[in-house]
Amino acid sequence: MVWGSRRSHTVNTHVSDRQADRQTDRQTDRQGVHYFTCSNPSGGSFVRPGKASFGVDYLTAVQSLYVIDAEEVTSAEINISTRKLEWGRIKDRSFETLPTLLLGNHEVNGAGEDGEIRKTTPHVQFLDLGGTLMSSWEDVAAITKQLESLHTLQLNNNRLSLPSSPSTLCQAFLSLKVLALNSCDLTWTQILECAPMWPKLEDLFVEENNITELQRPVGVLQCLKNLNLSHNALQQDSLLSIAALPRLEQLTLLETGLSDIRFDDVPPGSVTSMFPALKVLNVDQNNITEWSVVDELSKLPGLVQFCCRGNRLASSDGNPRTANQLIIAKLGNLQVLNSCEITSDERRGAELDYIKMFGLDWLKTGASAAFTSTHPRYLTLIDKYGAPEEGELKKPVPFALKNQLLKIQFVFPDDVERKPIEKKLPASMEVQKVKGLLYRLLKVPAADLKLAYSSPKMEGTEFEIDSDLKTLQFYSIEDGDQMIVRWS
Structure with a gap:
């Protein structure tokens, strides 16, 4: 199960219909007014009550799905992004020993009798409640408050009404480190409203939501290390609103319409104060065409991994290999490019080729402001390898x-x-x-x-x-x- 990848919508139609009904704006006036509004403006469906399933509580779902016998799973492994949870051998075959519960796409509607979850599945660390009949954060909290070891929660493909007082629910999520809210139709504002519930959250996955404009998290998400905003149509200028997150190490912006990144707080060649802890950046499948974006990223002192596949960064010769060499030369601290480790020989070759590629321009203009703003690392590379000589920079004439x-x-x-x-x-x-x-x-x-x-x-x-x-x-x-x- 890979959290950073795009997930298909596999929620049963009748499940999603009931979730939509629970979020409708019901009215009591019977004189020609709408009783509800569908999430899809062009359609909806009515179901006879006798044919509709209203779901089961958490423990009923667990008991129906996890009937363990001697021939069933004795060893299993679940991958969650870079994390790994091992099921291990369940010697006594009891629910009390389970560290992982996968209830996704099953009709769980609530916690059931208070206190029973704590007695029955006390050691759950990872819980998947994606695509269920949970309708509010209060319902989710009624379950998680009984799981004191829970550090990973998946709620993808749910529509949860916002809590009236999020801070009062934080006790239910005190151990939570990883949260997935992919495809939940949330805005960034709504996520920030909910964030007081997750005081220790480190990894947040909010792919395929309704996130366009980002606002600065004030007093929330301060422990966040990994944020995935992929497949949201982000407004360009709002990206810097999250630049002050003090511990953010990994940012994934795959297919967000990104075309430009600028850190205008410092001049070319300097170190920005924005994204102070950022080490890993993924901007695959975007609209980046200008090399100035790469020069801006060189202002990030800790950037060691960078992915930019599916953009239109091109070198003058049109060769993808040359484009990769330019990125390596421009980003001096980079260790991994497009998931491939950069060797010392590869870096040396890229930097020497970069010196030669732009050496004639440097000899003509010297260290002018125009040249150094376009090539902010050039002088650093000259200090490292020595200045190029004009003879080795002459363009070759046609030869035999x-x-x-x-x-x-x-x-x-x-x-x-x-x-x-x-x-x-x-x-x-x-x-x-x-x-x-x-x-x-x-x-x-x-x-x-x-x-x-x-x-x-x-x-x-x-x-x-x-x-x-x-x-x-x-x-x-x-x-x-x-x-x-x-x-x-």
């Missing part, structure tokens, strides 16, 4: 064909008995012709061949060759690179 030949080593990782083959190929050679050459060597149809390449500069990293009509030069394949050949 023999000097354009690339020495490529073909390797076959899926065929350990086949020895590597070394060939000299022109940089202008198209991939489809390379496949034709391999067909003659291997007798494997070109359509079955899958190619990638690796470079000594970025050892351990493979780059996919995904177009037969592009040239080796397009992929920036260099002399001495390896081409990795696989086939189906």
Whole structure:
């Protein structure tokens, strides 16, 4: 069960209908007024009372779902984001020993008789109540106040009415560290209204809600370390409203429409006071196109992991590999990019290439304000590696064909008995012709061949060759690179 991923809506229709009914604005006047409003403005349904299920209490659901016999689960494991809960061996096969209860998408409607939960399932640490018939936070609190060891609670796909006095319910959530409220139709304002209930919360997942404008959490969420706001249409400027959270280490903003990030409290090359503890940032599948965003992120002193797949950050040569090198060079403390660890050799190669790539501009303008604002790490890299010389920065003039030949080593990782083959190929050679050459060597149809390449500069990293009509030069394949050949 992965909390950071997008969850499908699998709540039964009759369950969601009843939840919608419980949140309707009922009126007592019978003279032509609406008695309720559906959550979907274009539809609703009526169910005969005899055919509707009004659910069961917590313990009834537990007893019906967790009838344990000798042949059933003796060892199980549940993954929750980066956390792991082990069921272990249940020797006495009693509810009292269960650390985990998964009641999601079952018709739980409340706590039942007061005190019975504490007696029956006292050691529950992780509880899933997603997609149930719970209708209010008071109902949830009636359950959780009896689970003193509870640190992880999942309430995805529920519609819970807001509590009239959230602070009075905080005793029911004193041990809670992880909370998932994905797809609950909540605004950020409503989340802040509820936040006094969770004084020790560290991980909050609120994907696919109705969150657009963020406000600053004042006196709440101060222990928060991990926040996932993915799949919410966020307003650009409001992101900085959460920048003062003192312990926030991980922020996930996948598919939020983000196009810009700016820390205007300090000039380029300086350290911002915003997001003081942030280490991990995920902005996958957004609308980021400007390299200035990456330069702004270099102001975050603790940023060590960054994901930005599915954006339109492009280098001048259009090569994704070059774009990754630019990110590495611009973010000096980065250790992991797009879930791949950055090696010391990879960083050195990226930074040296960055110096050469923009060396002519630096020699022309010097350390001008315009240059340093666009390349705030450039002077730091010069201090690290030395200033570039004009001779090594001159752009190459056209040269003879023999000097354009690339020495490529073909390797076959899926065929350990086949020895590597070394060939000299022109940089202008198209991939489809390379496949034709391999067909003659291997007798494997070109359509079955899958190619990638690796470079000594970025050892351990493979780059996919995904177009037969592009040239080796397009992929920036260099002399001495390896081409990795696989086939189906």
